[in-house]
């Protein structure tokens with residue numbers, strides 16, 4: 342039986358492993374950490390259970406699709422709840438930061454604190470779940486905004502459907518896969534190559550509405566000015582499909598994936614760090630573990646650890662496809678400064694997700710992409726999962742996770758982390774009106790040097806390579822090595838890109854290409870339009 346070694350047990354490695362085993366291969370997953378999940382690992386301390394990475398569950402259809410392939414409904418595996426409000430956005434106070442234009446007479450949108458008089462430090466919107474309520478918010482902000490939202494969702498919904506039923510599932514091994522007159526006509530007709538920033542402003546005059554519909558592309562690692570409008574499908578996912586949460590935490594998804602993989606016969610070796618991929622006669626034949634952990638022979642290797650780490654560290658130079666110069670010239674996604682905080686008592690009026698867009702967005706984006714530096718007044722994101730799920734904190738306490746995007750490759754120091762921490766906590770405390778720092782019982786930070794140490798992340802990136810136009814589809818590092826036969830790649834640095842759902846797809850695509858190359862039958866879940874052997 343064909344034996345495939347999968348390196349890494351994150352979303353992409355788990356998806357690949359399950360698909361490979363289902364396709365008829367014997368599969369062993371080797372993972373350096375003592376638990377699965379990769380960027381989606383958990384960390385527990387003093388009764389608090391923290392998801393270490395992802396916290397937004399979007400595109401529920403792609404998770405359903407994955408689990409259905411293996412005969413499960415999501416509802417059999419975890420308890421998924423839709424959040425309402427989906428999230429809160431805190432805007433700059435008028436006259437501060439890159440303050441949006443407020444159209445005269447537009448009124449206060451529903452959920453804004455100007456309407457409720459909550460006395461927060463700046464205006465904020467609670468973004469409701471469901472299009473009808475959203476339409477009201479848009480109309481209140483800008484006359485005609487509701488109709489503009491309908492047009493925006495109709496167009497981005499078509500992009501979403503086209504991507505999720507077809508284009509997302511093309512392995513992008515050659516440009517020929519996309520030489521499709523229908524696709525090219527659609528790209529031009531729907532203006533998909535313009536920037537997301539200009540696309541958003543072609544629908545909405547209000548700067549706040551434009552910012553609201555463009556922010557989801559930040560998940561893809563680049564600013565809205567650098568991300569093509571084809572990725573507006575993220576905005577559709579946000580507004581039309583909703584924000585969800587698996588009770589117990591995001592790690593419940595990982596546990597379910599491990600269960601599915603084990604049911605297919607996948608074997609796991611945790612605490613096993615690969616230090617070399619052995620190549621003989623131009624073919625990957627084994628992986629060697631560090632610390633005298635022995636070698637595992639293989640008919641093929643599927644590496645789902647960071648692409649740069651695999652090529653530049655686990656392969657001898659003559660077997661690499663890309664030079665260090667190639668990597669230096671890529672646009673990586675931001676790194677992040679994260680804080681895992683356990684807080685005694687509640688968090689006041691804080692919803693599950695809050696985006697603090699109350700400072701100058703452009704200045705922060707410049708500090709991430711143009712002139713890398715620790716931002717002075719960063720935007721940040723606060724996640725309070727214990728608001729929805731009491732199981733992630735001890736009774737009477739709250740679980741809080743903070744994320745500040747930072748330029749990859751910045752010099753990382755405890756002092757710089759602490760300065761940012763004090764600044765964002767002061768803003769958070771002003772927003773909720775509570776002295777949260779006085780009630781801290783757990784505090785752990787995580788940033789560039791931790792991403793490098795834990796994942797071999799190039800320049801400490803948090804979520805791979807940015808989805809810019811020049812780094813889309815066949816322009817990304819390829820799923821199949823051109824230098825080493827039997828070596829395949831999956832994960833957030835290859836197609837389709839960063840995020841949990843794309844990583845799931847990446848694992849499926851890499852497994853499909855490998856199975857096809859080895860002459861094993863492909864997975865049956867491939868949607869219409871995906872290549873057949």
Ligand SMILES: Cc1cc2nc3c(=O)[nH]c(=O)nc-3n(C[C@H](O)[C@H](O)[C@H](O)COP(=O)(O)OP(=O)(O)OC[C@H]3O[C@@H](n4cnc5c(N)ncnc54)[C@H](O)[C@@H]3O)c2cc1C
Pocket residue numbers: 348349350351352353354371372373374377378379380381393394395396397398399613614615616645646647650677679744795796797803804831832833834838839840841842844
């Ligand atoms: C802070 C943060 C927040 C995020 N928020 C969201 C979100 O809200 N929603 C969303 O959809 N996505 C989010 N993402 C992105 C998402 O988490 C990732 O895109 C996804 O988890 C990547 O999965 P992966 O399998 O490609 O990589 P990884 O999860 O990094 O998996 C790679 C695995 O390989 C292992 N490995 C590395 N080197 C070796 C080696 N030499 N030997 C053996 N094993 C090795 C690693 O330990 C790891 O387990 C976030 C990411 C981060 C970091």
